[in-house]
Amino acid sequence: MASAAAHYLRFRFLPAVAECVCLRLACGVMAAIVVAAHPALAAPSAQTSPASGAAVRSLNKLSDVQTLEDHNKTLAAARLRALAAPTVENQRALGEEYAKAGVLDAALDHFDAALRLDPHDVPSLDGSARIWREWGYADLALPQAYRAVQQAPNSPVVHNTLGTLLLKLGDLDAAREQFEQARNLAPGSAYPVNNLCYVELRRENSVDAIPLCREAAAMDPLSHTVRNNLAVALALSGDLEGAVIAFESGTSPAIAAYNQGMVLVAAGQLDRARTAFGLAREADPAFAPALMRLKQLSAMRTEP
Numbered sequence: 001m002a003s004a005a006a007h008y009l010r011f012r013f014l015p016a017v018a019e020c021v022c023l024r025l026a027c028g029v030m031a032a033i034v035v036a037a038h039p040a041l042a043a044p045s046a047q048t049s050p051a052s053g054a055a056v057r058s059l060n061k062l063s064d065v066q067t068l069e070d071h072n073k074t075l076a077a078a079r080l081r082a083l084a085a086p087t088v089e090n091q092r093a094l095g096e097e098y099a100k101a102g103v104l105d106a107a108l109d110h111f112d113a114a115l116r117l118d119p120h121d122v123p124s125l126d127g128s129a130r131i132w133r134e135w136g137y138a139d140l141a142l143p144q145a146y147r148a149v150q151q152a153p154n155s156p157v158v159h160n161t162l163g164t165l166l167l168k169l170g171d172l173d174a175a176r177e178q179f180e181q182a183r184n185l186a187p188g189s190a191y192p193v194n195n196l197c198y199v200e201l202r203r204e205n206s207v208d209a210i211p212l213c214r215e216a217a218a219m220d221p222l223s224h225t226v227r228n229n230l231a232v233a234l235a236l237s238g239d240l241e242g243a244v245i246a247f248e249s250g251t252s253p254a255i256a257a258y259n260q261g262m263v264l265v266a267a268g269q270l271d272r273a274r275t276a277f278g279l280a281r282e283a284d285p286a287f288a289p290a291l292m293r294l295k296q297l298s299a300m301r302t303e304p
Contacts, residue, residue, distance in 0.1 A: 072101055082110070088117045092124045104131050122152040126161050133161075138168040156186035163195060172199050190220035197229050206236040224252075228259065235263050254284035261293060270297060 069076035075097040082090040095110035108131045114124040125148040132141035145165050148158040163178030176199045182192035194216040200209035213230035220226050231246035240263055247259040261276035274297050280290035 068101060068103070072097070075101055086113065086117075088114045088121055088124070091117065092121060092127070095124065095127055099127065099131065104134055107131055120151050122148050122155065122158060125151065126158050129161055129165065133165055133168065138165045141165050142169075154185060156182040156189065156192065159185065160192055160195065163192075167195075167199065167202070172202055175199055188219065190216045190223060190226060193219065194223070194226045194229060197233065201229060201232055201236070204236060206233050209233040210237060224255075231259065231263070235266070240264070240267050240269075252283070254280045254287045254290070257283060258287065258290050258293070261290070265293070265297075270300060273297060 069079065075094075078090070078094045078097045082094040091110045091114040095107045095114065098104070098107035098110060108128060111124045111128040111131065114121050115128070118124075125144045129141040129144040129148065132138070132144070142162075142165055145158065145162040148155070149162055152158055159178045159182040163175045163182065166178060167175035176196060179192045179195045179199065183189070183196065186192060193212055197209050197212035197216055200206075200212060210230070210233045213226065213233045216226045217223075217230050227246055231243040234240075234246055235243035243263050244260045247263070248256045257276045257280035261273045261280065264270070264273035264276060274294065277290045277293045277297070280287055281294065284290075
């Protein structure tokens with residue numbers, strides 16, 4: 001039987017951790033979903049592009065383009081290639097570089113340019129879908145994602161992208177089906193397994209989530225996203241100490257301490273939570289959420 005702490009966490013923990021993760025770890029679907037996958041598209045996990053966490057910007061002036069290129073030589077080279085030879089491949093490559101730089105409107109322009117040259121270009125369809133997803137319009141991304149799956153049914157990347165969109169739209173069964181297909185097509189890859197774990201977290205099903213999260217963590221032990229999902233699953237099961245340890249090994253010291261504090265607050269262990277938030281502040285004095293939580297706790301009575 002689940003502990004009282006686990007019962008409390010069922011209603012309080014998942015939103016709290018989603019908040020803390022999204023504050024510092026860029027994610028696509030909520031707290032920790034691998035939003036895409038090539039060995040470069042992932043994270044919300046993300047192994048990938050559009051870079052999770054990249055600032056979303058637009059280029060309004062020629063000077064903005066020049067400034068960006070001055071700091072990003074790879075993008076500058078891709079732009080020169082596209083200007084010299086605006087082929088499908090060059091337009092798509094430039095779109096990916098803009099996506100990685102967080103300039104999503106420019107990225108979409110170049111994916112669209114590639115698709116005007118070849119309406120069946122799967123990477124551009126997938127890239128366009130990812131852009132709309134990052135903007136929060138999963139419904140507008142679905143046509144491109146379904147077209148990508150139709151054109152490349154053996155691509156784990158496009159199944160994963162479609163799964164993240166369906167997950168955003170709340171269709172957990174359909175999302176799971178897409179992640180399962182991605183898993184079958186990319187055995188040994190952590191991102192579809194992590195996303196399957198996340199589906200079960202959305203269902204508050206820690207029994208099935210924990211083994212999936214552990215499997216993903218074994219495949220990608222350095223992924224902050226995967227370790228955070230494992231910690232959430234353990235917390236939901238009532239294993240608070242296991243969750244604290246998983247958070248500790250899953251991200252930066254400040255984020256780890258903050259996430260630990262959120263677990264402890266949810267479990268009613270306020271003194272330990274204060275200590276954890278204090279450690280987060282020591283690790284990163286600029287991390288405002290930790291200070292906010294400390295102020296909130298200061299207004300609450302100390303445990304007996």
